[in-house]
Amino acid sequence: MADYQVHEHDVLVIGAGGAGLRAAIEASAAGVSVGLVCKSLLGKAHTVMAEGGLAAALGNVDDRDDWSTHFADTMRGGQYVNNWRMAQLHAQQAPERARELEAWGAVFDRTKDQKILQRNFGGHKYPRLAHVGDRTGLEMIRTLQDHGVHLGIDVHMEHTIVELIQHGDRVVGAFGYDREKGNFRLFKAGAVILATGGIGRAFKITSNSWEYTGDGHSLAYRAGADLIDMEYVQFHPTGMVWPPSVRGILVTEGVRGEGGVLRNSEKKRFMFDDIPDLYKSSTADNEEEGWQYTQGDKDSRRPPELLTRDHVARCIVREIKAGRGSPHGGVFLDIAWIKERLPNGEDHIKKKLPSMYHQFKELAGIDITNQPMEVGPTTHYVMGGIRVDGDSQMSTVPGLFAAGECAAGLHGANRLGGNSLSDLLVFGKLAGENAAKFAKDNALSFGKEQEEQADAARRKALAPIERQDQGGDGPYQIQFELQDKMQELVGIVRNQDDLDKGVETVLAMKERAKTVTAPGNRQYNPGWHTALDLDNLLTVSEAIARAAAERHESRGAHFREDYTAKDEQWGKTTLVVKKGADGEMTLTKEAVRTMPDDLQKIIEENK
Numbered sequence: 160m161a162d163y164q165v166h167e168h169d170v171l172v173i174g175a176g177g178a179g180l181r182a183a184i185e186a187s188a189a190g191v192s193v194g195l196v197c198k199s200l201l202g203k204a205h206t207v208m209a210e211g212g213l214a215a216a217l218g219n220v221d222d223r224d225d226w227s228t229h230f231a232d233t234m235r236g237g238q239y240v241n242n243w244r245m246a247q248l249h250a251q252q253a254p255e256r257a258r259e260l261e262a263w264g265a266v267f268d269r270t271k272d273q274k275i276l277q278r279n280f281g282g283h284k285y286p287r288l289a290h291v292g293d294r295t296g297l298e299m300i301r302t303l304q305d306h307g308v309h310l311g312i313d314v315h316m317e318h319t320i321v322e323l324i325q326h327g328d329r330v331v332g333a334f335g336y337d338r339e340k341g342n343f344r345l346f347k348a349g350a351v352i353l354a355t356g357g358i359g360r361a362f363k364i365t366s367n368s369w370e371y372t373g374d375g376h377s378l379a380y381r382a383g384a385d386l387i388d389m390e391y392v393q394f395h396p397t398g399m400v401w402p403p404s405v406r407g408i409l410v411t412e413g414v415r416g417e418g419g420v421l422r423n424s425e426k427k428r429f430m431f432d433d434i435p436d437l438y439k440s441s442t443a444d445n446e447e448e449g450w451q452y453t454q455g456d457k458d459s460r461r462p463p464e465l466l467t468r469d470h471v472a473r474c475i476v477r478e479i480k481a482g483r484g485s486p487h488g489g490v491f492l493d494i495a496w497i498k499e500r501l502p503n504g505e506d507h508i509k510k511k512l513p514s515m516y517h518q519f520k521e522l523a524g525i526d527i528t529n530q531p532m533e534v535g536p537t538t539h540y541v542m543g544g545i546r547v548d549g550d551s552q553m554s555t556v557p558g559l560f561a562a563g564e565c566a567a568g569l570h571g572a573n574r575l576g577g578n579s580l581s582d583l584l585v586f587g588k589l590a591g592e593n594a595a596k597f598a599k600d601n602a603l604s605f606g607k608e609q610e611e612q613a614d615a616a617r618r619k620a621l622a623p624i625e626r627q628d629q630g631g632d633g634p635y636q637i638q639f640e641l642q643d644k645m646q647e648l649v650g651i652v653r654n655q656d657d658l659d660k661g662v663e664t665v666l667a668m669k670e671r672a673k674t675v676t677a678p679g680n681r682q683y684n685p686g687w688h689t690a691l692d693l694d695n696l697l698t699v700s701e702a703i704a705r706a707a708a709e710r711h712e713s714r715g716a717h718f719r720e721d722y723t724a725k726d727e728q729w730g731k732t733t734l735v736v737k738k739g740a741d742g743e744m745t746l747t748k749e750a751v752r753t754m755p756d757d758l759q760k761i762i763e764e765n766k
Contacts, residue, residue, distance in 0.1 A: 162617060163334070163343035168194035168313065169598040170591070171333060171348035173320050173375065176204035177296070177583030178563030178590070179354035180303035185591030186352075187310040191598055194346060196315045196335065198355075198370045202304055205356055205368045206583065209296030210411035210514060211280055212288030213260075213584070214577035215253035219274040221457060224285040226250040230758070231765035233578060235437065236282045236467050237542070237571020238715045239762075240388070240730065243754045244549035245569040249578070249585050256584035257289050265302040267291055279416040279453060281465040282575040284441065284765070286455070293413045293514045299580060318344060320374065321691055322616035323351065323382045323559070326604045330382060330559040334616040338688060341681025343620070345613045347605050349598030352552075352590050353379060353545065353561040358392075358699040360638075360692075362538035363646040366398050366409035372692040373699035375565035379545045380698055384554040386736040387567045389543035389699070390706035393574055393716045394651045396471035398537025400489035405522045407537040410492065410515065412576040414532075415464040417511050418453040419494040421475070422531065423483035429490075430463035433474055438466055440766075450500065469573045469716040472536040476651055479535065489535030495528055504528070536651055540579065541699075542570040542716065543706070546735070552590035558597060562590035572715025623677035623690035631674035634690040641668055641693075641700060649704050654721045658708035665701045672697055698744075702736045705746050709734055 170186040172179045175197035187193045197204065216229040230250035234241055261267060261275060267289050268276040277286045291298040317338045324332035324345075332347040355375030359367025380386055397410040415421075423429050434442050442460055443449040449462025464471065475490050485491055494512070498504030505528040509516050512527070519525040519532055544567035545554050552560045563583050570578065623634070648661035672694065677687040712726035713719050732748050739745040754762070 163345045163613065165345045165347065166194060166313070166315070167347040168192045169349045170194070170352065170594045171196065171346050171350070172352045172354060173333065174204070174354035174356060174563070175201055175314070176206035176354060176356055176563060177299050177303065177580060178587035179204070179352070180300070180307055181584050181587030182352045182354055182562055182591035182594070183312050184303065184307045184310060185588045186595040187307070187312055189592060189595035191595045192313070194313045194315060194348065196318045196320060196346070198319055198338070199317065201314055201316050202300055204300055205370060207297040207300050208366065208368065208409060209580050210293040210409065211413040211416065212278060212290030212295045212577050213253070213257060213299070213580035214280065214283060214287050214575065215257040215289055215581050216250060216287060217254050217257060217275060217277060217289065219270055220277045220455065221285040223457070224287060226254070227761045228284055228765055229253070229287065231762050232283055233569070233575060234571070234762060236573050236575040238573060238725070238730070239571065240714070240733065240751055241571030242549050242568030243752065243758055245586070247758060248549060249569055249582060252585045253581040256581060256588065260299065260302055260584065263302050263306045265291070265298050278413060279461065279465060280576045281412055281415070281471065282467045283577065288416070288577040290413070292510070293411050293512050295580060315344070319688065319691065320378060321620050322612070323378050324609050324612050325382060326609060328383065329557040331603060331605055331609060334613045336620065336681070339683065341684065341687070343617055347603060349601060349603045350558050350560060350594035352594050353559070353565050354563045354587065354590070355565045357541045357564045358703070359538045361641065361645050361696050361700045361703070362650070363642040364398065364407040365538035366395060366407055367538065373695045375561065376544055376702070377695035377698040379554055379556070379559060379561065380702070380736070380738055382556050382559060383738060384556045384559060385546040386702055387543060387546045387733050388571070389541070389702040389736055390710050390717045390734065391542035391572050391715055392538065392703060393468055393540040393542060394472045394536040395539035396468055396475050396536055397492055397534040399523065400485070400533050400535045401487035401523060408518070408522070409537065409539065410532060410534050411512070414492060414494050414512060414515060416453065417494065418450065418497045419464065419492050420462070420496060421464050421471070422491045422493055423478045424485060425483055429478050429483070430466070430471065430474055434463055434466070435470060442466065467573055468576065469718070472651060473718060475536055485533045487533050489533045491531040492534045493531040495530060498528070540564060540574055542572065542574055543567050543703070550589070551593040552586055553593060553597070558601070560590045560594045562586040572717060620691060623675050624680065624687060626674060627676045627678045629674065629676065631676040632671050634675050634677060634686055634693050637668055637672055637675060638689060638693055638696065641665070641696060645700055649707055651718065653707055653717070653719050655708065658704060661704040662701065662708060665697060665704055669697050669701070701744055705744065706734045706736060709746055
């Protein structure tokens with residue numbers, strides 16, 4: 160008798176963050192049965208940590224904004240290797256998704272005439288981020304959860320998926336277990352949507368929560384799907400650096416959007432020293448103009464602190480390496496200075512940035528209304544992921560869809576702040592809509608072969624426990640070493656020797672992981688969970704290191720100190736990672752799709 164419980168749904172959504180919830184809502188609205196699997200408790204998804212806002216060209220604060228400008232900003236931020244169709248759909252549909260969220264009960268901050276308020280953010284030409292103080296992600300999850308709970312969605316909380324089940328090439332289900340008791344579950348499904356988030360736990364310093372172990376990337380890879388753009392890992396310029404227990408926790412870009420400035424140990428605003436040619440025409444060259452921009456002056460240009468995240472992160476690293484960093488290895492982010500400009504500055508900071516005020520007060524003993532924060536780069540987001548069709552969100556494997564951070568294409572070489580939350584809404588909806596249609600149009604076929612796959616997945620999952628007396632490495636030991644080496648060899652500033660060494664190191668760890676052990680049994684066993692996560696972390700780490708070693712240029716978040724310039728030919732090239740016929744990882748080059756003339760014209764008009 161099979162040692163697992165069976166569940167059957169028309170559409171199975173793996174991940175219950177913004178993308179997963181929005182996909183589940185849309186699929187349920189199409190009249191199909193929906194199962195929603197989440198690794199943590201419902202409402203605890205990492206989306207709640209997205210603070211600054213969601214980018215949508217509503218034009219409520221600056222009526223010059225429209226979808227074409229948002230599209231151009233996204234493409235420029237991504238260094239033009241984005242999937243232009245996804246960037247187009249995102250820019251066109253984000254306003255509708257924001258208003259829809261508002262209609263479902265999201266309590267956005269308001270303009271004086273009671274429209275959704277929008278704030279400035281890095282890389283965006285106009286104030287575009289709809290927000291709820293600095294707790295926008297939390298409000299999004301609350302709203303989607305409240306709306307979705309009435310739709311009859313079958314939620315499986317604290318479950319982990321370890322393998323996808325296939326009939327031929329098509330995905331027809333998933334196998335996993337509940338994290339509390341360790342009981343196995345087989346999910347049969349007409350279509351599966353991956354919405355599992357990112358890979359941040361492959362690095363030592365990260366803003367990502369414990370769930371971000373590259374599960375969706377790896378599940379799709381093992382099922383035969385293409386991964387693209389894996390070399391592009393975004394290091395958010397501002398994470399906490401002190402005390403050590405909170406190192407890497409995100410400090411929202413909203414601080415800089417509200418007028419916060421970056422200074423080195425000499426109290427100099429160093430961002431004025433390095434403004435890229437691509438952004439010189441749209442960036443302030445003096446402090447007064449930068450301040451006026453943050454206060455809504457339509458004739459002023461953005462301050463350099465609001466340049467793209469990859470550039471700001473590298474400037475911070477430069478200051479630290481030059482010996483001009485803060486006492487604990489970062490730089491200073493100062494919002495308290497705005498009291499010199501605003502008579503009610505202290506109250507303004509507390510109103511606009513309540514979470515940041517509380518975070519630094521409680522975790523670092525710092526009052527941000529009176530003292531600067533110490534900040535430094537932290538692994539934040541992966542632009543690379545599962546290759547999907549821009550219109551349907553289906554991967555290269557039939558029946559397998561992806562949305563949110565685990566899907567790739569929209570952001571290209573670098574994501575603009577705020578585009579992540581609108582990404583979740585736009586493509587979560589499209590994934591749910593098209594997965595439901597696929598499930599309706601294609602009858603589910605599930606037989607002996609699929610049950611054998613489930614049994615194989617079960618045996619694989621139990622292996623670390625069954626090896627516990629054989630003397631292999633523990634999962635935490637390998638995970639900690641992996642995080643150290645990825646941070647050291649595949650971090651913000653890269654070179655060929657380090658990257659080649661990174662690939663070799665990951666491959667050696669993959670061999671050690673084959674004999675990893677997890678003492679105890681299936682119940683209440685975090686070591687077992689970590690052992691199963693390890694396979695995913697090693698897969699995405701290898702993909703990142705291989706792709707980074709192959710791309711011999713600097714572009715967006717991928718910076719090579721041995722190839723500092725952008726290369727025209729590489730700018731026309733996408734790197735594709737796939738599981739080879741022999742089970743080894745393969746890396747191939749493909750041409751970036753040519754943009755239609757009408758969209759190219761928009762790009763030219765917005766330069």
